[in-house]
Amino acid sequence: MAHADALPNPAAQEDDLDLVRRVVAGERAAFETLMRRYNRRLYRIARATLRDPVEAEDALQDAYIAALRALGQFRGESSLATWLSRVVLNECLGRVRRTARRQKVVPMTSSASVEEVLAVEDRDSESADRTLGRAEVRALLERKLDGLPEIFRIVFVLRSVEDLSVEETAQALGLPEATVRTRHFRAKQLLRESLAAEIDLAERDVFDFGGDHCDRLVAGVWRRLAARD
Numbered sequence: 001m002a003h004a005d006a007l008p009n010p011a012a013q014e015d016d017l018d019l020v021r022r023v024v025a026g027e028r029a030a031f032e033t034l035m036r037r038y039n040r041r042l043y044r045i046a047r048a049t050l051r052d053p054v055e056a057e058d059a060l061q062d063a064y065i066a067a068l069r070a071l072g073q074f075r076g077e078s079s080l081a082t083w084l085s086r087v088v089l090n091e092c093l094g095r096v097r098r099t100a101r102r103q104k105v106v107p108m109t110s111s112a113s114v115e116e117v118l119a120v121e122d123r124d125s126e127s128a129d130r131t132l133g134r135a136e137v138r139a140l141l142e143r144k145l146d147g148l149p150e151i152f153r154i155v156f157v158l159r160s161v162e163d164l165s166v167e168e169t170a171q172a173l174g175l176p177e178a179t180v181r182t183r184h185f186r187a188k189q190l191l192r193e194s195l196a197a198e199i200d201l202a203e204r205d206v207f208d209f210g211g212d213h214c215d216r217l218v219a220g221v222w223r224r225l226a227a228r229d
Contacts, residue, residue, distance in 0.1 A: 013079060016079065019033060020074050023071055024072050041162050044161055045085055045158070046091075049096065056092075060088060063084075066090075081168075082172045086172060096150075144198070145191065156188070166181060169184075
């Protein structure tokens with residue numbers, strides 16, 4: 001994993017600029033390369049903002065179309081990833097505001113949000129139990145992240161999941177770096193508290209032995225007693 005505050009790679013930035021030039025020139029394959037290069041990061045931003053995988057994918061498609069139309073204005077003042085992140089955030093936050101208006105609820109005006117999604121790569125060598133266990137942990141984390149307030153969720157995704165630096169995250173969200181640090185710290189704190197509460201509840205059910213289990217054991221004892229008699 002890259003150092004959290006590593007500087008952008010100049011070679012990568014130049015490669016992105018070349019990619020942009022090819023897209024603007026109408027090269028279809030270049031735009032597909034761009035999408036595949038940034039799909040995961042941008043989907044995670046959309047997913048963290050909208051908290052719905054289907055709507056997140058739909059929003060990302062609309063954001064790509066908007067980006068394609070505006071890509072000629074990209075001058076490289078920020079990284080392409082940062083520029084695309086802003087496009088996706090604008091699309092997602094626009095949807096949040098429209099939904100809030102329809103529901104006659106005042107939307108949050110902050111452009112920050114947060115999340116940690118475990119990137120789990122299932123390997124053939126993993127047992128079925130291990131794979132299932134990791135999937136359950138990931139599902140639990142995703143639920144808890146969806147429950148975080150919007151002002152923390154995206155910050156957490158960018159910092160902890162995508163491993164962006166504080167500077168990159170601040171640029172993407174249009175926030176001061178100090179705010180990014182504060183919200184990231186608070187997001188982790190809220191996540192720990194939420195997971196701890198879940199564990200406390202689960203402890204009461206550890207090695208649970210009721211219902212069918214209890215009936216089965218009692219019946220087994222009676223059978224053994226009857227056999228001895």
